[in-house]
Amino acid sequence: MTSDHANPPIPGQDDRDADPLSEGAQPAGAVLPPDADDGVTGTRALARQAVEERILNAAEQVFAEYGFKGATMGRIAELAGLPKANLHYYFATKIALYRQVVERIFQIWLEAADAFDGCDRPEEALGRYIRAKMDISRLHPNGSKVWANEILHGAPVIQDYLETTLEEWTNGRMRLIEGWIARGLMKPVDPRTLLYMIWATTQHYADFNHQIHTLNGGEPLSDEQFEAVRETVVSIVLRGVGIDPDPRTGAD
Amino acid sequence: MTSDHANPPIPGQDDRDADPLSEGAQPAGAVLPPDADDGVTGTRALARQAVEERILNAAEQVFAEYGFKGATMGRIAELAGLPKANLHYYFATKIALYRQVVERIFQIWLEAADAFDGCDRPEEALGRYIRAKMDISRLHPNGSKVWANEILHGAPVIQDYLETTLEEWTNGRMRLIEGWIARGLMKPVDPRTLLYMIWATTQHYADFNHQIHTLNGGEPLSDEQFEAVRETVVSIVLRGVGIDPDPRTGAD
DNA sequence: CCTCGACTTGACCGTTTGGTCAGGTTTTGA
DNA sequence: TCAAAACCTGACCAAACGGTCAAGTCGAGG
Secondary structure (H helix, E strand, O other): OOOOOOOOOOOOOOOOOOOOOOOOOOOOOOOOOOOOOOOOOOHHHHHHHHHHHHHHHHHHHHHHHHHHHHOOHHHHHHHHOOOHHHHHHHOOOHHHHHHHHHHHHHHHHHHHHHHHOOOOOHHHHHHHHHHHHHHHHHHOHHHHHHHHHHHHOOOOOOHHHHHHHHHHHHHHHHHHHHHHHHOOOOOOOOHHHHHHHHHHHHHHHHHOHHHHHHOOOOOOOOHHHHHHHHHHHHHHHHHHOOOOOOOOOOOO | OOOOOOOOOOOOOOOOOOOOOOOOOOOOOOOOOOOOOOOOOOHHHHHHHHHHHHHHHHHHHHHHHHHHHHOOHHHHHHHHOOOHHHHHHHOOOHHHHHHHHHHHHHHHHHHHHHHHOOOOOHHHHHHHHHHHHHHHHHHOHHHHHHHHHHHHOOOOOOHHHHHHHHHHHHHHHHHHHHHHHHOOOOOOOOHHHHHHHHHHHHHHHHHOHHHHHHOOOOOOOOHHHHHHHHHHHHHHHHHHOOOOOOOOOOOO
8 A cells, every 4th residue: 555566557457446345346347448458459468468367267266265265365376376476466455356256257157147038938048048057167166166155155245246237137037037927938936036046056066066076976077977967957947947848748 | 282281081072183174073973972962961061061052153153154264263252252262172173163063064954854754755755855955044044054165165074974974865865766766756857966956956045145135135035935935946846857746737 | 168170261372374565677668 | 778667576574363371260079
């Protein structure tokens, strides 16, 4: 704070703020200096972006493994391959780093949510959404774990996301589901409970993957196993809301 | 370690061991001094049991809220209403305290598991089990959170439980489900995936209750809301495995 | 009433950890 | 070529935390 060089006029985006937790930032990806967008200009900015990416990846892994308090800046720095002091050059505080990790995760989450839209048949929308979320659990288990950890401990950092973006998204999808029900395309189940069930089940395969591996003889699920699980989940949920997932026999 | 009084001949049970995590204890509830059972004898032992209970409750709450590393002995002591040094008289180390908290949770988990047995109709067994697990999430959210946190971070303390008790229980229930499938009482879904789905969904209402409250307008679910959710979950799962939860029409 | 062991506690200690800082080196732009 | 800005890093610091210890108090048995 008193120094003047650990917080230079940074090309990319950086600390945002160093509050003692709580409150977040913009809809993410919004406010950027009119220079950095994604196709960064100079070689300098490009290098910076690469280093930041490396740090964020390391941080995601360490935060997922040890939780916020259990993760240490030293371990993150070691995993990212640079000295701890240098890490503080890019991210002013541990909380600032953590927040960016969580924001990145939320972006992925929202992108999967798009699978819900674009078609008006529940079996296709729900199926696509479940598969997308299962694939995220397969590809980004650490991200999901960090998210789970954050919620588990009362969402001290992302409370505002829950109250704004997530709530809006949820309400929109609930209306969609209610529309399907009204048109008789599926049984009248509570849409919110259905969404929670999908979240819980899909994220379970990331958050609890250690337990799943243990009960799988100590081995991670193979690609074939995972695909079978994914399709089983899809069919149980679809059948659970009154849609026959197997097109051989008509159901509704 | 060098001292001789912080680890006295304790009437109840205590430290077990102070390893740097990993490895656990017996099938839990087994090896006890031939005195302490549940009906403790002297007023002394009774007082001790009461204090230990108070500490364990405080610890469960603090561990659930902050995670293992984030929880501090000071906060636990404060919540239990005694000085930190006194807490170390009852539980030698933080890990020893944590382990007892987790063991207690596992016991509750196993008791709910009994709901699975005692009848041979899947709709009744599954329904009872789901309801029991939902009620646990309602009554012991902190316990569930500690458990989730433990698995999330790779089960450093309860790995042996996963590999022994939990695996045996799971295999037994899977065979039961396979029997139901073989007799045509439900659709042929992968039993393991079904169990995971039930675990994920029911525990979601404990582990993610903060998110659920936020999306419920900042208020916890009322008893009525929770009961509705519980029955919705039961009916989606039952219908999902080909059992009509609504007895008006025959399904299988 | 006295003794001995169970229990209690304030003060203290060594370690870990997030963060700082001064003094570098490298890159950029004029 | 040269200065200024950006970037890098070993050494350091204060706070927090788990755990220890000596000096107690309390209560049951003799």
